Amino acid sequence: MVREGVLSPAHSGEFIAKHAKHVKITEAGQNKLATEILSSIKANQLQMPDTEAKSIHPYNDHPRAVDWVFVVDALNFCFWSKCKEEQWIVNGYTGYYALEAALNKAIKEGVEIADPAFYSKITKEQLHEILKGDNSVDIPLFDQRLSILHEVGSILLDKYNGTFETCVKEANKSAVKLLDIVVSNFPCFRDEAIYKDQVVSFYKRAQILVADLWNSFNGASWGEFKDIDKMTMFADYRVPQVLVYFGVMSYSDELIDKLKKDMLLESGSEEEVEIRGCSIHAVELLKKSIEEKIKEKDLNLNVPNSSLIDYYLWCYRREHARELERIPYHKTLGIYY
Numbered sequence: 001m002v003r004e005g006v007l008s009p010a011h012s013g014e015f016i017a018k019h020a021k022h023v024k025i026t027e028a029g030q031n032k033l034a035t036e037i038l039s040s041i042k043a044n045q046l047q048m049p050d051t052e053a054k055s056i057h058p059y060n061d062h063p064r065a066v067d068w069v070f071v072v073d074a075l076n077f078c079f080w081s082k083c084k085e086e087q088w089i090v091n092g093y094t095g096y097y098a099l100e101a102a103l104n105k106a107i108k109e110g111v112e113i114a115d116p117a118f119y120s121k122i123t124k125e126q127l128h129e130i131l132k133g134d135n136s137v138d139i140p141l142f143d144q145r146l147s148i149l150h151e152v153g154s155i156l157l158d159k160y161n162g163t164f165e166t167c168v169k170e171a172n173k174s175a176v177k178l179l180d181i182v183v184s185n186f187p188c189f190r191d192e193a194i195y196k197d198q199v200v201s202f203y204k205r206a207q208i209l210v211a212d213l214w215n216s217f218n219g220a221s222w223g224e225f226k227d228i229d230k231m232t233m234f235a236d237y238r239v240p241q242v243l244v245y246f247g248v249m250s251y252s253d254e255l256i257d258k259l260k261k262d263m264l265l266e267s268g269s270e271e272e273v274e275i276r277g278c279s280i281h282a283v284e285l286l287k288k289s290i291e292e293k294i295k296e297k298d299l300n301l302n303v304p305n306s307s308l309i310d311y312y313l314w315c316y317r318r319e320h321a322r323e324l325e326r327i328p329y330h331k332t333l334g335i336y337y
């Protein structure tokens with residue numbers, strides 16, 4: 001798949017985990033978390049976005065539902081703040097949900113924020129208005145978001161007839177092909193790094209874009225992908241925190257010390273790459289151990305794919321915020337996650 005000389009996210013995770021020295025994947029927590037996820041599968045709790053998300057997401061019968069998912073995931077990165085007082089909040093929502101709330105508010109006010117003909121030429125003032133928070137705090141990396149809208153909007157107009165639907169059609173129901181189209185044609189989604197002289201990839205926003213389509217359309221229509229199971233977990237800054245909490249991953253004392261001091265990790269640095277790569281590989285190993293348990297116990301259950309396991313972990317942190325507080329999450333300024 002994808003780009004010449006670049007390891008796929010799954011192979012990148014394996015390669016990085018093999019060489020990592022700041023981050024370790026530990027068997028200890030593997031079994032406990034796999035058991036916890038298995039009981040969630042049995043209780044039929046393992047599914048994509050919860051009601052909260054649905055209440056903000058426009059429904060897939062919206063005429064520009066596909067372009068909505070695209071523009072949300074073009075901007076789906078870096079919501080953390082240095083301190084609580086500087087947090088960007090919209091309608092009481094923080095983080096990712098603040099973005100959904102802001103864009104949904106714009107749609108309700110008749111702003112064509114899902115239309116590339118509009119956002120490819122959006123002005124600073126118009127975007128400020130759309131992303132205006134409840135307090136006077138701006139969304140982080142505002143300027144980068146403005147240029148990303150101009151970049152991806154122009155590409156859709158120039159190459160894809162002004163809609164992301166053209167890309168989905170070209171992918172012909174293959175998640176891997178759609179991922180390839182996105183990372184090959186939209187530079188801001190090209191989430192790669194150099195590690196031990198090897199180009200590795202995470203493609204967090206490109207993979208979550210594919211998975212969000214799959215989820216929004218319940219695996220049918222614009223969300224039908226025969227190879228959706230090839231997507232890995234989405235290497236953000238929240239899921240690693242949960243993996244450390246469960247003892248599935250551990251950080252060196254030096255790294256923990258940096259995170260506890262709220263020091264930023266440079267985008268593409270060895271520590272940041274190892275956190276992201278080991279997270280991907282840890283979820284692939286988790287998926288395997290869940291599969292073994294299902295086989296061992298001869299359970300009549302489907303093995304969850306990495307997107308479902310990822311979403312379970314991402315929600316776990318929101319539902320157990322207090323317990324997770326003692327585990328610092330890494331902060332990297334960048335447009336990739």
Ligand SMILES: Nc1nc2c(c(CN[C@H]3C=C[C@H](O)[C@@H]3O)cn2[C@@H]2O[C@H](COP(=O)(O)O)[C@@H](O)[C@H]2O)c(=O)[nH]1
Pocket residue numbers: 049050053057076077078079080094095096097212215233234235236237238239310311314337
């Ligand atoms: N690994 C992974 N990372 C995810 C998501 C989501 C939301 N996804 C679903 C939810 C509803 C929609 O239907 C989407 O499908 C956002 N993020 C990342 O989290 C970070 C923000 O965190 P906080 O500041 O706490 O909101 C930021 O890097 C953002 O990019 C996911 O699912 N998995």
